[in-house]
Structures are given as structure tokens and as C-alpha cells.
Amino acid sequence: MQNYLEFDFKISPLQPWSDILMAELIEIGFDSFTEEIHGILGYIQKDLFKEEELKALPLLQNEEVKIEYTFTEMPNINWNEEWEKNFEPINIDDKVLIRAEFHESVEGMHEIIIQPKMSFGTGHHPTTHLMIQQMMDIDFSGKKVLDMGCGTSVLAIYAKQIGAGETKAIDIDEWSVENSKENAVRNNVELDIELGTADNLGHENFDIILANINRNILISDIPTYVTVLNDGGKLLLSGLCFFDVDDILEVCRENNLELKKKLQREEWVSLLLEKKLNYRL
Structure with missing residues (x-):
């Protein structure tokens, strides 16, 4: 299992900048996020993190938004298991349902079944x-x-x-x-x-x-x-x-x-x- 760093980004104003920041963070290796009242928590594998890439993000140079961050190293736990605990089915226009095997099927909806792991592409984005x-x-x-x-x-x-x-x-x-x-x-x-x-x-x-x-x-x-x-x-x-x-x-x-x-x-x-x-x- 990989050691992860948890970054706490405080963003002001929050919108539309939180989504934009997530998009830029994905490009430098961040692979999951949690939305908070003040901003977002972002997670990246410790061995993938490069501080110079983070500091060079365009949004951090943008005068229209103020972004501050701190980070801590997370304990070495099973992140896939943690992700699975919080994975919810995704309903798209009551027509398509993206769900995990442990979720109940919904009659009348087209279903895509995936193994929920920390990834850009589960359907939540x-x-x-x-x-x-x-x-x-x-x-x-x-x-x-x-x-x-x-x-x-x-x-x-x-x-x-x-x-x-x-x-x-x-x-x-x-x-x-x-x-x-x-x-x-x-x-x-x-x-x-x-x-x-x-x-x-x-x-x-x-x-x-x-x-x-x-x-x-x-x-x-x-x-x-x-x-x-x-x-x-x-x-x-x-x-x-x-x-x-x-x-x-x-x-x-x-x-x-x-x-x-x-x-x-x-x-x-x-x-x-x-x-x-x-x-x-």
C-alpha cells in the first residue's frame, strides 16, 4: 500500500475555483478529493508528489482567488477499502446507473458496474x-x-x-x-x-x-x-x-x-x- 499525503486547501472565494483547482491538481498526480466548507482536501501518493509542480500551478498565481494549503502524511491504510465505504451509486438522468457490485440494482435503469477505487472516472466527477x-x-x-x-x-x-x-x-x-x-x-x-x-x-x-x-x-x-x-x-x-x-x-x-x-x-x-x-x- 502506498503512503498518501493529505492536502488541506483553503479557497476564497470557493466557487468556481474549487473545481478548477481540482482539475489542475489531477494533472500533477492528485487522485481523490473531499469537498469541505472552506475548500477541498486533496490526496496524492507520497512518491508522486513534487512541490515545484504544485507551486507552479496557474491557479496559485491567479489574483482573483486566494488559496492557502497545509499537508500531512496519512497512515498507511487500505485506501481502496476506505474509498469503497464512501462510494455511492451515480444516477444519470434516471436512465443510467453507475454502481458497485455491493449496491442494489435499480429496475428500469441501464447499469454499469465498476469496482470503486480512488480514480478519476468513477462517474462522480x-x-x-x-x-x-x-x-x-x-x-x-x-x-x-x-x-x-x-x-x-x-x-x-x-x-x-x-x-x-x-x-x-x-x-x-x-x-x-x-x-x-x-x-x-x-x-x-x-x-x-x-x-x-x-x-x-x-x-x-x-x-x-x-x-x-x-x-x-x-x-x-x-x-x-x-x-x-x-x-x-x-x-x-x-x-x-x-x-x-x-x-x-x-x-x-x-x-x-x-x-x-x-x-x-x-x-x-x-x-x-x-x-x-x-x-x-
């Missing part, structure tokens, strides 16, 4: 919620799908459950790859799961690409996504705060992607884009 909301209105029947930055592979599993054909899931984190394999078995779906980044994609082509990551990676990787996205194919993005949208859409326009639908939940946004026909880089 607003961006995962937004991605599934968008996916409800897309025809996945027989489509070849890519889930980039798959985390627990909730999105890839849901795609397969609603009719997707061959589906690939890629993540840079070894734990995510292993957990994705476990969750695919739990949901009786077949996924092609790989450790890696957009560099893995090569010349393979997809009808639908799901990318719930973060602004910087998306800006860097959108051109690569376009090269492997079929004409008329759909690119569904999230991991974005509302103030990221203009920068993302500029990159999308440069790569001949057309915005079809935008959803927002709290400070977070998802974008559904379509690759224009007969476009080649």
Missing part, C-alpha cells in the same frame, strides 16, 4: 456525467470506438453496452489499465485495453472518439485524433472548464471539426464535434 449524457443521444450501433484516457473505462463499457463494435481503451496509468480489464469482465464486454498515449494510435481509424482528459492534453492531441477519425466521425470531449472552451474550439476549427452540441454541469463542459466530410490533413 461532473465531466464523466456529461460524457454519458452526450453518449445517450449518439448512435453507437456497430461503430468503432476509442476511449482516450479511459480511467476505469466507464465510457468504453457504456459504448459497448449500447451497441458499439470494436472498442479500444487507452490510458497512461498502469493501474487504470488493470482496473479497466477488471471492469470489462464485470460488465461482460470485450475491450481492447492498452497502456499508452495518443502515440499508440498509428494508422487505425475510428467512427467515435471519447476523450475525457484535460485542456492541455486535448489541445496537444486533437490533431492526432482527427487523423484517425473517419470522415463524418464524432469526437466527444470533456475534462474542460467553461473558460477552456474558446481555446479548444479554435484548435477544433483549425482541424475542420464542427461543434454539434455543448453541455455544461457546474463549471465543467463537454463538447460534441463532427469531422467534416472529405477532409484530409
